[in-house]
Amino acid sequence: MKNDSAANVAEQSEIQIKISDESELYCSFDPERLTLSDDVIDYIFTRYKEKSIKNRLVITIVSDKPVDMENLKKAFKKYLSDQSFILKREKRTNMIKQLWMFGIGALFVIFGLAASSHISLLTSEIVSTIGAFSLWEAASIWIVENPYNRIKQKWIRLISDTELTNKIP
Numbered sequence: 001m002k003n004d005s006a007a008n009v010a011e012q013s014e015i016q017i018k019i020s021d022e023s024e025l026y027c028s029f030d031p032e033r034l035t036l037s038d039d040v041i042d043y044i045f046t047r048y049k050e051k052s053i054k055n056r057l058v059i060t061i062v063s064d065k066p067v068d069m070e071n072l073k074k075a076f077k078k079y080l081s082d083q084s085f086i087l088k089r090e091k092r093t094n095m096i097k098q099l100w101m102f103g104i105g106a107l108f109v110i111f112g113l114a115a116s117s118h119i120s121l122l123t124s125e126i127v128s129t130i131g132a133f134s135l136w137e138a139a140s141i142w143i144v145e146n147p148y149n150r151i152k153q154k155w156i157r158l159i160s161d162t163e164l165t166n167k168i169p
Helices: 002-010 038-051 069-114 121-159
Strands: 012-018 056-062 163-167
Touching: 012 038, 038 121, 069 121, 069 163
Parallel strands: 012 056, 056 163
Antiparallel strands: none
């Protein structure tokens, strides 16, 4: 039985957050305390990236007084739900933008090449530049934004199984 417990501990990564008051965990504008503080989320995400966490995550709140863990779990669940919704919307929006930019870019480049003998050199260059810019925007979404969204999706998946604990020194 001890070996199973030791294996579970070895498969966990811990991030500790030290607070002096429970209100530091929540957005100061939310009177119901259901919105986590941006500072707390940024700190967790930064520590997650630093440690390259691949296994189960345990977030320990170190405080002088007990923390309302039920409310914290509720706020954490709300954060995950909100982020999942935002991420799905961003992925859909990025796909639409990427397709439009690629289509517009290809159309302008083809038009610029096909009409280059019939229009002035300046006009041809402007049309080709617009096309190249649109293609670059599509590539930028594919190269920069999509991988970042995949990292966020992986992070959300990982922290959805996070254990929240309170430690009083």
